[in-house]
Amino acid sequence: MVGKLEIKIKTLTPLWTGGVDTTMDRIHETGLLGSLRWWYEAIVRGLGGYACDPTEHKCSFDADKYRKSKALDERQRLREAGLCAACQVLGATGWRRRFRVEVRPLAGEIDFTEGMFPSGRVHYDRRRNYRVGGWLLRGGYFGNLELRFTGEERVLLCEILPTLLFIEQWGALGPKTSIGYGVIEIAEIKIGEQVYERKQGDLRIQLNELVSRKCQESRTGKWWWSRKSSPESIYQGVLPAITNMFFGKVRFGATDSDWWRNFSEIQWLQFGNIAEDEAHWTGEESQKPQGPYEISRILPVARMAHWIRRHHVFPLSPIIRTRLRYGGSDVASICKGNGESDWCKFVFGTVEGYGPICGYCGTRVREDRRVRNQWWCSSGRASLASDEIVFEGKRVQSKVRVSWAYRTNDNRWEFRLWGWLPEHTQSDNHQQQRGEFLHKLKQSIGFPSQLQAFTVCWFAKQKNEKPDDFLTALLGECRGQESYRDAESTGN
Numbered sequence: 001m002v003g004k005l006e007i008k009i010k011t012l013t014p015l016w017t018g019g020v021d022t023t024m025d026r027i028h029e030t031g032l033l034g035s036l037r038w039w040y041e042a043i044v045r046g047l048g049g050y051a052c053d054p055t056e057h058k059c060s061f062d063a064d065k066y067r068k069s070k071a072l073d074e075r076q077r078l079r080e081a082g083l084c085a086a087c088q089v090l091g092a093t094g095w096r097r098r099f100r101v102e103v104r105p106l107a108g109e110i111d112f113t114e115g116m117f118p119s120g121r122v123h124y125d126r127r128r129n130y131r132v133g134g135w136l137l138r139g140g141y142f143g144n145l146e147l148r149f150t151g152e153e154r155v156l157l158c159e160i161l162p163t164l165l166f167i168e169q170w171g172a173l174g175p176k177t178s179i180g181y182g183v184i185e186i187a188e189i190k191i192g193e194q195v196y197e198r199k200q201g202d203l204r205i206q207l208n209e210l211v212s213r214k215c216q217e218s219r220t221g222k223w224w225w226s227r228k229s230s231p232e233s234i235y236q237g238v239l240p241a242i243t244n245m246f247f248g249k250v251r252f253g254a255t256d257s258d259w260w261r262n263f264s265e266i267q268w269l270q271f272g273n274i275a276e277d278e279a280h281w282t283g284e285e286s287q288k289p290q291g292p293y294e295i296s297r298i299l300p301v302a303r304m305a306h307w308i309r310r311h312h313v314f315p316l317s318p319i320i321r322t323r324l325r326y327g328g329s330d331v332a333s334i335c336k337g338n339g340e341s342d343w344c345k346f347v348f349g350t351v352e353g354y355g356p357i358c359g360y361c362g363t364r365v366r367e368d369r370r371v372r373n374q375w376w377c378s379s380g381r382a383s384l385a386s387d388e389i390v391f392e393g394k395r396v397q398s399k400v401r402v403s404w405a406y407r408t409n410d411n412r413w414e415f416r417l418w419g420w421l422p423e424h425t426q427s428d429n430h431q432q433q434r435g436e437f438l439h440k441l442k443q444s445i446g447f448p449s450q451l452q453a454f455t456v457c458w459f460a461k462q463k464n465e466k467p468d469d470f471l472t473a474l475l476g477e478c479r480g481q482e483s484y485r486d487a488e489s490t491g492n
């Protein structure tokens with residue numbers, strides 16, 4: 001049955017979808033679809049289904065196999081014809097996406113600001129003596145937009161809608177989420193002619209009666225609408241799955257409207273440079289030039305003041321990321337080796353692949369002498385298959401994503417921190433390293449002293465927690481300050 005689904009979205013942090021060259025001329029569907037696929041795959045894997053590795057392009061539709069399949073279930077039939085659960089919905093070679101999507105900007109604007117947000121780290125540079133490190137931040141789309149889906153009703157209501165609602169609750173939409181873009185709020189959902197508004201209450205509850213009956217055959221739909229999940233097996237592997245993900249929200253108060261100006265990064269931007277004693281020189285001591293170090297192409301502070309006033313957002317993510325990785329005056333770094341150990345690069349990402357590396361911990365691996373075609377990770381003390389390895393030349397993505405800060409309805413501020421760390425139950429060492437890291441991460445995320453009276457809401461599956469329990473817990477919200485509870489304390 002052909003259905004229509006229209007979703008009105010409000011951006012909480014700017015939406016970035018990429019575009020021609022590096023500027024964003026309009027909101028591009030492709031950027032949104034890529035992100036939708038990423039989340040849908042993670043959900044499928046977490047619920048015990050199979051979603052291929054999109055970088056491997058493994059799936060393609062074989063019409064002959066489809067005809068010959070004896071499976072009664074359509075999904076199973078497509079699986080036998082060569083399509084994983086994600087490709088069945090989002091398309092693969094020979095198989096078209098099951099829906100069409102059209103993006104309509106409503107009240108809003110694209111902000112073309114672009115500039116450097118410094119990290120405080122200064123690197124050696126042969127040509128200019130030094131280079132000030134940091135992030136190139138851009139504006140993006142601020143405001144409201146509408147996504148209009150047409151396609152199989154079953155797909156829209158049982159697969160796409162739960163994915164978008166999950167993104168709204170815990171994640172972000174679009175390709176640049178590691179540096180904080182794309183936190184959204186769904187304001188309104190229209191199914192056929194029926195309208196459901198956020199301001200009328202929880203959308204899941206409003207929609208439940210209509211939708212849950214239709215989605216009993218869908219893993220995603222049944223989990224989301226009926227709170228029923230029963231993965232036969234828990235996902236084992238190095239790709240993101242909601243069961244190996246962690247989700248945090250930090251809410252804090254602001255002393256006054258200038259709270260954000262106290263960060264040293266903002267002061268550097270104000271001056272246009274970093275004083276020698278405040279910079280962290282990463283090169284050899286003998287090559288260190290005299291400060292202060294000039295920041296080229298600075299992100300204008302006046303622009304940030306505008307973002308705060310008009311859109312109630314502040315690019316907090318680079319600040320949090322730097323503190324977590326490298327430490328700071330008020331927090332110890334959560335990874336060793338000055339933030340440059342293999343583990344840190346693995347967790348926070350690096351541009352150059354330094355592989356082949358272990359997909360669970362980032363340690364360089366060598367061929368396993370005892371088992372053919374296997375690899376050996378010395379730090380996990382484990383033998384790994386080639387699909388558990390990240391090979392050289394492949395970019396190591398950041399597994400930790402931090403959003404910008406956005407103002408909440410109760411006039412406080414909030415940011416999200418989420419990501420994934422693959423679980424490897426066959427290796428105690430890997431499991432221990434993962435557990436310790438997540439523990440430290442949770443302890444550290446609210447730290448910078450400028451964040452007043454913060455509360456942390458945190459969800460990560462505990463080592464012995466049943467996947468069903470965790471999957472159900474994820475359907476709950478952190479509501480208000482008092483219930484910004486620690487999910488872990490109830491998990492064990």
Ligand SMILES: [Zn+2]
Pocket residue numbers: 051052053058059083084085086087088092
């Ligand atoms: Zn696939």
Ligand SMILES: [Zn+2]
Pocket residue numbers: 358359360361362363377378379380430
């Ligand atoms: Zn390893």
